[in-house]
Amino acid sequence: MISDSSHYSLQLVYVPQENFASLLDEYKGRILGVLIYSALEPELPQEGFPCTWVALPVIGDDACYEVWISARPVTIMGGAPLSLSTDGSILFGSMAFPETGAGGLESMARSAYSAIFDALDKEGYPSLLRVWNYFSRINDEDGGLERYREFNVGRHEAFCDKGRAIGGGGVPAACALGTRQGDLVICFLAGKVPGIAIENPRQTNAYHYPRDFGPKSPTFSRGVLVGDSLIISGTASIIGSETAHPENVTSQLDETLENLRLVISQARERGFATNDPAQLYLNVYLRYGEDYASVRSRLDAEFGDTAHIAYLQADVCRSDLLIEIEAFWMPCR
Numbered sequence: 001m002i003s004d005s006s007h008y009s010l011q012l013v014y015v016p017q018e019n020f021a022s023l024l025d026e027y028k029g030r031i032l033g034v035l036i037y038s039a040l041e042p043e044l045p046q047e048g049f050p051c052t053w054v055a056l057p058v059i060g061d062d063a064c065y066e067v068w069i070s071a072r073p074v075t076i077m078g079g080a081p082l083s084l085s086t087d088g089s090i091l092f093g094s095m096a097f098p099e100t101g102a103g104g105l106e107s108m109a110r111s112a113y114s115a116i117f118d119a120l121d122k123e124g125y126p127s128l129l130r131v132w133n134y135f136s137r138i139n140d141e142d143g144g145l146e147r148y149r150e151f152n153v154g155r156h157e158a159f160c161d162k163g164r165a166i167g168g169g170g171v172p173a174a175c176a177l178g179t180r181q182g183d184l185v186i187c188f189l190a191g192k193v194p195g196i197a198i199e200n201p202r203q204t205n206a207y208h209y210p211r212d213f214g215p216k217s218p219t220f221s222r223g224v225l226v227g228d229s230l231i232i233s234g235t236a237s238i239i240g241s242e243t244a245h246p247e248n249v250t251s252q253l254d255e256t257l258e259n260l261r262l263v264i265s266q267a268r269e270r271g272f273a274t275n276d277p278a279q280l281y282l283n284v285y286l287r288y289g290e291d292y293a294s295v296r297s298r299l300d301a302e303f304g305d306t307a308h309i310a311y312l313q314a315d316v317c318r319s320d321l322l323i324e325i326e327a328f329w330m331p332c333r
């Protein structure tokens, strides 16, 4: 049988800690990987699939387990520091690097992304589709440069080192958030065939941001269509390349929602057909926990009560941004 690598069967589930054990039973052998959002370090499962702790407080709960599942059997490849799994069409990976200080964040980002690209080439999943990036003190300066910008330099260099095209559909959907503590954590999805990169006509493509936002631009697209599912990158109150409404969370949320609508409408032009909010998963990153009540009532009104929404407290990658929202929207299966 010839496997059709363009056919994906990705599924996402969010569960609290107390439901994770039964989910492990229910989806035994089909879990690609897990991101555990929690202020406190959790016990990691022993099953061997990629699983990482993301040190962010979950607003209204102790932890949120973001579980990526396939409809097909999953093979666990293990590995350290890069842990891998696959269902034959998607490769899931996770890595956690302690920041030792040697070389700094720029060189860590460069070697982490270089290791990822080497693994994609070796395993035969050359298309990087989606990346999660988390590290501490994202808005602090190290050696005169904000750490987020330092990270962007290293990430950009790895794309160049490995001969990866920046632009023209070659960059993944992504998010980059600041944690309270701990390692540089990177998770990713890669495919045998490219996804369809989506950009936002109201925003400068991130890889074309002017130098005011750092010496090297961030290498991500606004979204990626993966089969019939849409992955939307971290989305914020940015128009063109500028932050709109610094320090006003209500207005930032309005602009963020408008940017989400625009990304979704671009995806619809490329064939994305899902409408049901019951299959929509959102991560809402708030700089200040105090903004939760007002943001939540607005998002409940926007998406109804069937959408799955995790509220996480995180530093957003520009110090004037108060909110960032990312999403995964899959068709009913």
Ligand code: 3EB
Pocket: 133, 174, 175, 176, 206, 218, 219, 220, 233, 234, 235, 236, 238, 317
């Ligand atoms: C922005 O639009 C907001 O550096 O990987 C969103 C998604 C943002 C991904 C990244 C950054 C990243 O520029 C920040």
